Amino acid sequence: MKLTQIQLLQEKQPLIHNITNQVVMNFTANGLYAIGASPVMAHAKEEVEEMAQIADAVVLNIGTLTQDQVDAMILAGKSANKAGVPVVLDPVGVGATTFRTSSALRILDEVDVTIIRGNAGEVANLAGMEVKVKGVDVTGDLQNENLATLAAKKFNTNIAITGEVDVVTNGLSRYRITNGHPLLTKVTGTGCLLSAVIGAFLAVEKDVLTAATTAISYYGVAAEEAAQQSNLPGSFQINFLDQLNHLNMEAFERKSRISMGTFGSEHF
Numbered sequence: 001m002k003l004t005q006i007q008l009l010q011e012k013q014p015l016i017h018n019i020t021n022q023v024v025m026n027f028t029a030n031g032l033y034a035i036g037a038s039p040v041m042a043h044a045k046e047e048v049e050e051m052a053q054i055a056d057a058v059v060l061n062i063g064t065l066t067q068d069q070v071d072a073m074i075l076a077g078k079s080a081n082k083a084g085v086p087v088v089l090d091p092v093g094v095g096a097t098t099f100r101t102s103s104a105l106r107i108l109d110e111v112d113v114t115i116i117r118g119n120a121g122e123v124a125n126l127a128g129m130e131v132k133v134k135g136v137d138v139t140g141d142l143q144n145e146n147l148a149t150l151a152a153k154k155f156n157t158n159i160a161i162t163g164e165v166d167v168v169t170n171g172l173s174r175y176r177i178t179n180g181h182p183l184l185t186k187v188t189g190t191g192c193l194l195s196a197v198i199g200a201f202l203a204v205e206k207d208v209l210t211a212a213t214t215a216i217s218y219y220g221v222a223a224e225e226a227a228q229q230s231n232l233p234g235s236f237q238i239n240f241l242d243q244l245n246h247l248n249m250e251a252f253e254r255k256s257r258i259s260m261g262t263f264g265s266e267h268f
């Protein structure tokens with residue numbers, strides 16, 4: 001099952017249209033190539049609708065947003081919706097400034113977003129909870145499972161909250177993924193790239209929860225494997241890209257940790 005999605009991705013090489021931030025553009029493009037997808041960054045209002053139409057997934061990331069870019073994201077998102085192309089929203093830094101929060105809410109109001117992927121602080125602020133964030137980073141401990149369910153219901157969409165433990169939910173079914181490595185927090189753009197990787201999996205798997213949980217687990221195991229070869233951020237980043245490209249499938253099957261919970265239960 002998991003093997004099939006990755007093989008499908010590598011066979012289909014889906015086109016992923018990213019409107020993303022200036023920090024992570026190169027890393028995102030390289031990471032998408034590594035997993036077998038085809039990245040394109042296209043930001044101009046004049047072209048985003050056309051690009052979204054021919055893409056297999058659209059990723060909207062507000063990391064270094066401007067008003068013009070938010071307008072372009074809405075054009076791209078609406079165009080993707082018309083064409084039946086899945087849309088991922090990464091609400092980078094929501095809660096840090098009112099512009100980020102209001103822009104993300106505007107996108108959610110105007111675009112039918114397939115899944116929101118963010119850290120707990122971003123999702124909490126998006127859902128209206130005033131939780132302290134530090135720029136693009138999370139602070140403190142939040143109850144990710146309950147928060148994800150609340151946000152999924154509020155926005156009537158799928159939510160992936162990532163961190164030490166990752167949670168994916170549509171408000172009813174909940175999954176927890178416990179793969180990953182702390183070094184991922186020492187390399188900028190690992191959350192952003194994960195949002196794009198989820199987009200790539202959505203391009204080959206219609207079931208959103210399956211696509212997102214598989215993507216997150218694959219990504220986490222690749223990080224675990226990379227961390228066995230390097231324990232510092234610079235070499236880890238390079239090894240991680242290599243592992244995304246060449247993850248040993250037997251290791252993935254053996255190390256993948258996805259568990260299912262149900263709505264209403266406090267425990268998985």
Ligand SMILES: Nc1ncnc2c1ncn2[C@@H]1O[C@H](COP(=O)(O)OP(=O)(O)O)[C@@H](O)[C@H]1O
Nearest residue numbers: 119162163164166180181182184185190191192
């Ligand atoms: N403490 C941690 N231990 C293991 N994996 C982590 C940890 N923190 C984050 N991750 C992983 O890092 C990746 C990026 O997630 P995250 O840091 O939450 O995103 P962001 O960079 O947007 O805040 C995800 O794959 C997540 O599972």
Ligand SMILES: Cc1ncsc1CCOP(=O)(O)O
Nearest residue numbers: 021023063136189190191192
């Ligand atoms: C540092 C920074 N500043 C604005 S966007 C960005 C990158 C954030 O990437 P990620 O959320 O994946 O850590």
Ligand SMILES: [Mg+2]
Nearest residue numbers: 092136191192
């Ligand atoms: Mg982020």
